[in-house]
Amino acid sequence: MPRVIAVTGATGFIGRMLVSQLRGAGWSVRLLVRPGSLSSLPSPQTSEIVTGSLEDPVALEQLVDGVYAVIHCAGAVRGSTFEDFSRVNIDGVKQLVRAALNQPNSPRFLSLSSLAAREPQLSHYASSKSMGEQVLADESGDMEWVALRPPAVYGPGDREMLPLFQWMGRGIAPILGEPLARLSLLYVEDLTSAILSWLESGGCRSGVYEITDTQNDGYSWEEVTERVSALLSRRLIRVPLGEPLLRVLAGINLLGARILGYAPMLTPGKVREIRHPDWVGSNRELTAAIGWIPKFSLEDGLHVTMGWGRPDSTN
Numbered sequence: 001m002p003r004v005i006a007v008t009g010a011t012g013f014i015g016r017m018l019v020s021q022l023r024g025a026g027w028s029v030r031l032l033v034r035p036g037s038l039s040s041l042p043s044p045q046t047s048e049i050v051t052g053s054l055e056d057p058v059a060l061e062q063l064v065d066g067v068y069a070v071i072h073c074a075g076a077v078r079g080s081t082f083e084d085f086s087r088v089n090i091d092g093v094k095q096l097v098r099a100a101l102n103q104p105n106s107p108r109f110l111s112l113s114s115l116a117a118r119e120p121q122l123s124h125y126a127s128s129k130s131m132g133e134q135v136l137a138d139e140s141g142d143m144e145w146v147a148l149r150p151p152a153v154y155g156p157g158d159r160e161m162l163p164l165f166q167w168m169g170r171g172i173a174p175i176l177g178e179p180l181a182r183l184s185l186l187y188v189e190d191l192t193s194a195i196l197s198w199l200e201s202g203g204c205r206s207g208v209y210e211i212t213d214t215q216n217d218g219y220s221w222e223e224v225t226e227r228v229s230a231l232l233s234r235r236l237i238r239v240p241l242g243e244p245l246l247r248v249l250a251g252i253n254l255l256g257a258r259i260l261g262y263a264p265m266l267t268p269g270k271v272r273e274i275r276h277p278d279w280v281g282s283n284r285e286l287t288a289a290i291g292w293i294p295k296f297s298l299e300d301g302l303h304v305t306m307g308w309g310r311p312d313s314t315n
């Protein structure tokens with residue numbers, strides 16, 4: 001089989017890093033890019049490009065034609081209604097799987113799900129990711145498939161976690177969760193290296209796999225603050241943002257999004273996600289399946305992302 005990998009979502013935060021790593025490792029890539037996003041593609045001349053979207057079956061057939069594997073990074077992470085998410089995170093998976101199954105030799109298939117899929121009742125996003133996994137399991141026949149469940153991913157180009165760290169860089173630490181709440185984090189390069197390991201592993205049991213960084217038991221918000229404080233060698237002012245305040249901000253944002261027509265990130269569903277007490281993932285099954293282990297501690301990842309501290313002095 002030729003070593004061509006079909007990638008969706010290459011203009012996104014995670015997809016950009018993935019494509020750069022795939023190329024660096026010698027894989028040829030074929031990218032699905034929406035017409036309006038072609039200009040935001042880094043180094044388009046070094047990739048084969050199929051112009052189209054997940055809603056376009058002809059483009060999807062071209063995308064997966066003869067490829068060794070499909071890596072599905074496209075996803076809807078912002079939106080007001082269930083349809084905003086389901087169109088991409090459920091129907092998009094279905095269309096792409098069907099195109100892959102039409103190939104005489106089914107490619108291997110990896111889809112980026114989310115740890116949020118573990119708690120589908122919390123939000124439209126979480127339920128769409130959970131249903132996307134189910135579609136993959138139901139529709140994939142004999143094709144090898146993996147749904148990866150990252151926790152909050154951060155790194156250069158990220159738009160979700162970065163503002164939080166930027167506030168910390170200014171000396172203010174927003175505390176979004178309860179004191180006992182714990183969450184896993186993942187530096188983007190660890191996520192993309194896991195995907196490369198999956199490719200190079202040659203195959204593993206189809207299924208859903210969680211993935212996290214080197215901190216097996218995750219972090220409390222206080223621990224994240226303490227680590228950033230140590231990296232910056234300064235005290236941070238803690239600003240707890242309680243659930244009532246977050247709910248009010250989310251309600252205003254949702255209303256604004258509906259009036260002005262933008263896709264909101266902070267919604268009442270996102271607040272329920274943020275306030276959930278347990279977002280700790282585990283690498284156990286993924287490591288057993290493909291031998292991958294994470295390399296980046298939070299200090300290492302923040303050093304690369306924010307230029308803070310020196311990883312060799314903090315490990």
Ligand SMILES: NC(=O)c1ccc[n+]([C@@H]2O[C@H](COP(=O)([O-])OP(=O)(O)OC[C@H]3O[C@@H](n4cnc5c(N)ncnc54)[C@H](OP(=O)(O)O)[C@@H]3O)[C@@H](O)[C@H]2O)c1
Pocket residue numbers: 008009010011012013014015032033034036037052053054055073074075076077088092112113114115149150151152153154160
């Ligand atoms: N970032 C995280 O912390 C995190 C954590 C867990 C899971 N994930 C999952 O990882 C995936 C990527 O996340 P991200 O942070 O990289 O998101 P992102 O920066 O918002 O990128 C989303 C990508 O999906 C593409 N896309 C959206 N709708 C599409 C459609 N209908 N047809 C074709 N392409 C479409 C976008 O293309 P355009 O440029 O044309 O808009 C973009 O390339 C998502 O599935 C997300 O659920 C992310």
